[in-house]
Amino acid sequence: MLNRIRIVLCETTHPGNIGAAARAMKTMGLSRMVLVQPRYFPDEQATAMASGADDLLQGARVCESLEEALLGTGLAIGFTARRRDLSHPMLAVRDMAHWLSRELPDEGDVALVFGTEMSGLSNAELDACQRLCHIPTDPSFGSLNLAAAVQVAAYEFRQAFLPEAGTSEPATRPLASHEELEHFYRHLEQVMTDSGFLDPEQPGRLMIRLRRLYSRALVEREEVNILRGILRALTSPEKTS
Amino acid sequence: MLNRIRIVLCETTHPGNIGAAARAMKTMGLSRMVLVQPRYFPDEQATAMASGADDLLQGARVCESLEEALLGTGLAIGFTARRRDLSHPMLAVRDMAHWLSRELPDEGDVALVFGTEMSGLSNAELDACQRLCHIPTDPSFGSLNLAAAVQVAAYEFRQAFLPEAGTSEPATRPLASHEELEHFYRHLEQVMTDSGFLDPEQPGRLMIRLRRLYSRALVEREEVNILRGILRALTSPEKTS
Incomplete structure (x- = not known):
């Protein structure tokens, strides 16, 4: 569905921003750029x-004209900074992308329409859009670069349309299973008890803290084997002595 | 919590990227930039x-050095393109931001650590990080500009830490209530029936389609009053004739 999205840049002043916007689009799998009266292009x-x-x-x-740029579109979404004087309801870009992924017309x-670097979209341009959208920014500094705004928008639409593509991947090396970790914890507890470091009568929170530590680390299978190897290596001389 | 995040840029080649990254950070409320051996700075x-x-x-x-840059940190997150040869599990930036918003150390x-424009973070630099993170991109073109990557990362961490700041806001003008819309639909149906446009014996899907249309439009209270005014205006001459 990403191939039905066009990025429309209105009266862009700096050609570098057009190039940076193209790069931003392509990283997110968007390919269709439309330029309305760019000041310098090609450049x-x-x-x-x-x-x-x-x-x-x-x-x-x-x-x-923007009108010409919108021929063949079923929906135009105007990007603008938060403004209180607009009659349209304005969605944050994430909500807009989710909404579109559910409601995409057949x-x-x-x-996705972006205005000039200096002043954004004019009221007339906003009126040509059926939906308005903003990218949440710090209230004291909302000055997003044009290509940066295109980057965030393209990223959000990609995430909404291809959620599986944005998922995290586990390490290629397998993580330790619950049982493997439990064996390690028992081994560790035994070793600490034998050494006198852990008093089984007054264990305190020692094991809990160690469990948290390893839990956070997302220990791999190989690593847990290494850890147990270390425990064995450190304790076997005593056993044999 | 955003004030505990530092953006660390390692051996950045182009000073323009440092400036663009600073702008990207500030739009999302991040303020602490650390530069490891920048080629040209200030510039x-x-x-x-x-x-x-x-x-x-x-x-x-x-x-x-990166080591010096990480002094005083409790957690370093390295940004890198997806690679299959890394031992760390790698989270997508959105998952990472959510994870951190829940698990932020006291x-x-x-x-957040970023490498050079050409080759990203080295293996030694990645090893200095406790977590790895990638920004999902199109598999055929993953070439994110450095400042664009900082922009998306800063945006995601802002969204995760300040979710309320990223919510959509309704129009300042109130939307029509359910009852107001239902009054309008009944009014419209009546008018269409009286005019012969709608045959109550064979209504088909006309009302359903009209409801869908107005539902999508998120009609404001003022607008629904205008619509009903139009209906009254168009029908009252007949009634008085």
């Missing part, structure tokens, strides 16, 4: 900042 | 790209 700064995403620049469509593209 | 390109976040550059700490800073 070598754009190509330099695209850094491997110049295919997106070459495929970019340049339009005379037909038509979806446009 | 006018960094200042230009910071664009209002130059206070972060002025406050940045420059270190000779003391010590948290470092």
